[in-house]
Amino acid sequence: MEDAFAGDGGASMVTVDGTSMHVTYSPVDLQSNRWAVLLIQPTEDAFSEAYANQRQAVIVAALVIAVMGITEYILFRAMHRNMQLADKLEAVNEDLKVANRDLDQKAGELQKVDAAKEEFAAMITHELKTPLVPIIGFTELMADGTLGELTPLQKEKVRVMHDSAVSLSNLITDLLDVRKLELSKMKFDLVEVPAREFLERSIDAFRPLADSKKISLSYDVQDGHDGELGVKCDPKRIQQVMNNLISNAIKFVPEKTGMIQVSARKAPSDGAVEFAVRDNGIGIPKEKQNEIFKKFYQVDTTLRRQSGGTGLGLAISKGIVEAHGGRMWFESTPGAGTTFYFSIPSGPTMGNGRGEKN
Known part of the structure; x- marks a missing residue:
C-alpha cells in the first residue's frame, strides 16, 4: 500500500480472503510525519447505492x-x-x-x-x-x-x-x-262579397227540401258597426263549402223537430269572417271525430245508404277553406248536435289546398 503515502490519494481494488474489497486512501501530513487514511469495505457495499x-x-x-x-x-x-x-x-x-x-x-x-x-x-x-x-x-x-x-x-x-x-x-x-x-291545381278568383249573400243563397236553395221534412232552417249575420260584413274569397267555392255543410246537416237532423241555424260574424280575435252551421242532429261519436275530415269517410253508413253521398264533401270543403288561408273545425255532442265552423281571414293569402302557403 505504498501508494497510500504518495500523491493525492486514490482508490483501488484488492482481494482479501477471496472477497473483493474496495480501498479508498488519502495521505495526511501531521507535523513531520506522513500518515495515510484508509477506507476498506467490500466492493458490493461500496457501490450498493450506485447499483x-x-x-x-x-x-x-x-x-x-x-x-x-x-x-x-x-x-x-x-x-x-x-x-x-x-x-x-x-x-x-x-x-x-x-x-x-x-x-x-x-x-x-x-x-x-x-x-x-x-x-x-x-x-x-x-x-x-x-x-x-x-x-x-x-x-x-x-x-x-x-x-x-x-x-x-x-x-x-x-x-x-x-x-x-x-x-x-x-x-x-x-x-x-x-x-x-x-x-294544387284548383283555381280561385278572389272578390269582395257580403257574407249575407252566402247564407241567403244556401237557405233559398235548401228551403224546399227542409220544408218537405219540416226542418227549421234559419240564418243570422252580425254586421259590423262600420257597415255590412264582407269577405274576400272565391264566391263559387265558399258557396260550395256552405252548401256542403247545410246538406250534411239536413241528412243528420230528425224530421219535424230538426233545426239548422247558419250564421256569420267577424271573429273578435283576428278579424276573420267566421261562418257556422249549427244543428240538433245525432252528433258525432267521440271515437270517430278524428276521422271526420278524411276522404270517403262516413260517420253512419246506414244514413249514407239512405241519403247518398260520397264522403268527399267535408274533405273538399276543408281543402277549399285552407287554400284561402283559413281553417275549419267543429264541436259536437253525441245525441245533441254538431256545429261546423270555418273562417276566412281578412285579405286571405292563397295556399295550395292543403293548408300550406305557395
Whole structure:
C-alpha cells in the first residue's frame, strides 16, 4: 500500500480472503510525519447505492420505452381505424351519390307518372260527364212531359234514372275537386262579397227540401258597426263549402223537430269572417271525430245508404277553406248536435289546398 503515502490519494481494488474489497486512501501530513487514511469495505457495499440507482434508471428507462411503445401502438391503431373509417365513409358517400341519382331518376319518373295520371283523370272526367249531360237533360224533359206524357210508373223510373245520373255527375265533380286540391291545381278568383249573400243563397236553395221534412232552417249575420260584413274569397267555392255543410246537416237532423241555424260574424280575435252551421242532429261519436275530415269517410253508413253521398264533401270543403288561408273545425255532442265552423281571414293569402302557403 505504498501508494497510500504518495500523491493525492486514490482508490483501488484488492482481494482479501477471496472477497473483493474496495480501498479508498488519502495521505495526511501531521507535523513531520506522513500518515495515510484508509477506507476498506467490500466492493458490493461500496457501490450498493450506485447499483440501486442504476437499476432504478434501467427500470425507468424500460417503463418509458414501454409507454412510448404502447402509445405508438394506440396511435397506430387509431390512425388505422381512422383510415378504415375514411375509406368506409368514402364508400358510403359514393353509395349515397348513387342512391341520390337513383332517387332523382325515380322522382322524375314519378312526376311523369303523376302528370300522366292528372291528364288521364281530366280526360276520364270529361269523357264520363259528357254523356251524362244529355241523360240528365232528356230525363228532365221526359219527367215534365215535354217529350210526351208518361204513366206514373214510367215517370218514377225516369226520375230514378235522372237522380242516378245527377249523383254520378256529382261524384265525378267531387273526385275532380279532390284531385285538383291534392295537386294544387284548383283555381280561385278572389272578390269582395257580403257574407249575407252566402247564407241567403244556401237557405233559398235548401228551403224546399227542409220544408218537405219540416226542418227549421234559419240564418243570422252580425254586421259590423262600420257597415255590412264582407269577405274576400272565391264566391263559387265558399258557396260550395256552405252548401256542403247545410246538406250534411239536413241528412243528420230528425224530421219535424230538426233545426239548422247558419250564421256569420267577424271573429273578435283576428278579424276573420267566421261562418257556422249549427244543428240538433245525432252528433258525432267521440271515437270517430278524428276521422271526420278524411276522404270517403262516413260517420253512419246506414244514413249514407239512405241519403247518398260520397264522403268527399267535408274533405273538399276543408281543402277549399285552407287554400284561402283559413281553417275549419267543429264541436259536437253525441245525441245533441254538431256545429261546423270555418273562417276566412281578412285579405286571405292563397295556399295550395292543403293548408300550406305557395
